[in-house]
Amino acid sequence: MHIYIHIPFCESKCPYCAFGSHSDQFSITKQYFKALTKEIKATNFNKKISTIFIGGGTPSSVDARFYDEIFEYLRPNLSYDCEITSEANPNSANLKWLEHIRALGVNRLSLGAQSFDEKKLKFLGRIHNAKRVFKAVEDAKIAKFENINVDIMYGTKLDTKALLLNEVKALNELKITHISAYSLMLESEFSTKISYQKDSPILAQFLINSLQDIGFKQYEISNFGQICQHNLSYWRGDDYYGFGAYAVGTTGLKRYKGATNLNSYINNPFKKSIEELSYEDKMAERVFLGLRSIIGVSLDDLTPNMLQKAQILINEGKLIAKNNRIYNPNFLLSDEIYLYLS
Ligand SMILES: C[S@@+](CC[C@H](N)C(=O)[O-])C[C@H]1O[C@@H](n2cnc3c(N)ncnc32)[C@H](O)[C@@H]1O
Ligand code: SF4
Structure with missing residues (x-):
């Protein structure tokens, strides 16, 4: 059994991002976690949980103690080798936060770096510099994380082969286990705020080859290195629980989604919109x-x-x-x- 938990808060909203996240709703963090904890605690897990993914948004943008009660409830239901990932932003993933979630059982960290080029970071509206990514990875290792992913993005108008080679060089220096390299995708409402690189397919192939050259084997279009079991379960079409606002879950041919308004979610965390897939839809997706x-x-x-x-x-x-x-x-x-x- 697999679980996704959504944390819809971010320290700042990046101009390209269409994920369900807010930078101006921290005042309701406590109520949000109360509703989230209630939703999770209402679930009777009849099978052991083999993967958990805490995503967002930015899970590190909130005090790590908010996760305590959730883990207390989930712990007896975890398989002995449960893969537990949390996403984090290099800006907020400080040593104290990392040590706390590591102690709760999180054993895989996924840091959103996006780039190591100061101009590109600025262009992407990121609030950290490259040095901060190095510090976050160093702190994650001090906190005893052995399985660390770093996300980067490519395909912005600033990307060139030389720039991408520098990204790969920095990634290589980090000594991490996994890299996600996402091609910039823009929903129409964002396309006026930021622009693409025209030669993207050539650069994509160049980046993939360069990542493989430093030992990160590609196992999915955007993923390299030590396989993330949670992601693999999505691609296999396994069922998973989705907890939280915006969170999607599936059971058989049903796909459900939590409220996309935080106050509505807080008022009723059990209210889901349901999409019924046909057998053909599910096969096509697979x-x-x-x-x-x-x-x-x-x-x-x-x-x-x-x-x-x-x-x-x-x-x-x-x-x-x-x-x-x-x-x-x-x-x-x-x-x-x-x-x-x-
Ligand atoms: C939920 S965020 C990860 C954690 C954290 N919020 C952060 O940004 O540092 C997941 C990842 O999706 C990728 N992403 C977000 N918006 C994207 C877009 N429009 N196109 C391609 N990748 C995107 C980024 O690499 C980001 O790190
Ligand atoms: S990329 Fe990450 S930090 Fe930026 S708005 Fe999206 S979820 Fe938040």
Whole structure:
């Protein structure tokens, strides 16, 4: 069983970000955690929890003690090797916060660095500098985190091969276990605030090769290094609980989402909007996600028409067939391959 917990607070709102997060709602932090704790405590877990992901927003933007009661309740339900990740911002992930959540059982840290280039950090509206990312990683190691991810973003108008090589050099110096490299994506409402790099696909391939050169093996279009079990479960299409405002969860063909207004969530943390997926929707999602990652796609998830087209791609060497599954050797082509198959 897998759990996602959403923390909708951030010290400042980045101009590119469409995640459910607010920088002006800290006055209701206490009420939010009361509702969140109530929601979690109302759940009877009938299977051991194998992964937890605390995301946001910025989980490190709130006092670490807010997580105490949640972990007290979850602890007896955790599998012995439960992977527990928390996202954090380098600005707020100080040693005290890191030591506290490590003591609660969090064993994987995911830091949003975005860049090590001061100009790019400014362009992205980040409130920390590169030095602060190094300090946060150093503190995470002092707090005994052995599994550390750092997020970067590429595809901004400032990115060049030289700039990306510097990002890779800095990442290499950090001695971490995992890197997420996200291509900048902009919802229409953000596209006037920030701009893209035109040569993105070439730079993407360059960045992927450079990350692999320093030993981070790509296992999903944006993910490299020591596999995150929580993410793998999403891509496999496993069910997961989603707790908190904005949090999405799934059971079978039902996908539910918490309120996207913090006061509504606080008033009733159990109220969810529900989307019913068809069996075909779920299969299409598995195909799409499988092509983007090492998970691959079961041939049983393909329609006869898709199977025929997949065979053409297998013959051309663009897909690899093994044990009743197909695998995509170039994740950057996943969207095109998916479109071709469907
Ligand atoms: C919830 S945030 C991580 C933690 C923390 N809030 C932070 O930003 O430091 C998850 C990650 O999504 C990525 N991200 C956010 N908005 C994005 C966008 N528009 N395009 C691509 N990646 C994005 C960033 O790399 C970010 O670190
Ligand atoms: S990127 Fe992270 S810090 Fe910036 S607004 Fe989004 S969730 Fe908050």
